[in-house]
Amino acid sequence: MSTSNPHIALEARDLGIGYNAKKVQNYILKGIRFSILQGELAAIVGINGVGKSTLLRTLGRVQRKLAGSIWVNNIPLEHHTPLELASKISIVLTEPIASKNLTVRELIALGRQPYTNWLGTLSPDDASKIKNAIAMVGLEALQYKKCYELSDGQLQKVMIARALAQDTSLILLDEPTTHLDLYHKVHILKLLKSIAHETGKTILFTTHEIDMAIQLCDKMVLLDQKGNTFGTPGELIQQKHFEGLFPPDTIRFDPDTASFKVNK
Known part of the structure; x- marks a missing residue:
């Protein structure tokens, strides 16, 4: 990593995401909390429809947050002008x-x-x-x-x-490995990791490739219907957060291999 004293590049504090419809706030998730350091590669993971893309778009101010705050380089997101944000x-x-x-x-x-x-x-x-x-x-x-x-x-x-x-110091990517074969999925994610670690840029991406994210990411934001958990892949495995992600009669998480197994 290019910096010896990394600072918090992106932080969510009690963030609520969703949509405004007819003056009614429709929440997808509330109480999202995490902080990612400069030069880290981090993934947002979870089951389909849980709000991964909505969270990413909210962090990039493509859509409005419903509650809480987002901080970029220790400054609230809304305090940046559009031009300042485009440079960050x-x-x-x-x-x-x-x-x-x-x-x-x-x-x-x-x-x-x-x-x-x-x-x-x-x-x-x-x-x-x-x-x-x-x-x-x-x-x-x-x-x-x-x-x-x-x-x-x-x-x-x-x-x-x-x-x-x-x-920019922060790069947000929505499903960067969609439609790619296994080799190219791994190639893209390894490329992102090397960019983050060699340049000190912070990279956050959404993905369905949970096994790969566990192997390659510094931090992970795990979304489920109850909210979110956050930490290193090792911490999330130790705390058994992956084990309740899918119906256990269909897919189980094997902590020894850090991967999901199909129950035959």
Whole structure:
């Protein structure tokens, strides 16, 4: 990790998430609490429909929180202007790319939008950030290809590179391994881990790949219908938090192998 004295990069205090509908607050979850340090890789996990994506979108101020507070670098989220947030948080959501007709390099360059002048002119510093992002993710050979020519795994790497080019201290990703085979899932998550540990950026992502998150993450936010638990994978295993995640007659958690087993 690039810092010898990491500080809290992202913190949730009694956070309530959900939706406002006809002036009524519809809560999905309440009382969410966690704090992630600079340079850590962390995952939000839980069963389908529990609120993983809603939590991530709320943390990135894509949608409004219903209660509690979110702190980015020890400053409340709402105290940041949109431009300040764009220089602190980059978000990779699951929505399809607006134009796959762009080249890889052009799409990655969009990450510099918060910093360019009103004409969108790239400075030498912008060009350097783009070049570094392409190199870090290993996209040199693909940078002049059109995005529609890429596989899902390659496109996911491009989106990560765009977030890196934005050069924020915090990166939020929603399901970065969806539609990928096992090899490419592992490749993407190992890439995220190396980026977090080598650059000191804090990376938080949602995932269904709980086994992989246990193996690779520094911290995990585990959501269930009762709220959330948070800690290192080892702490969550020791406290038996994974064992009640799925119906025990179908899937059980084996603490010895830190993995889920199908009951045949």
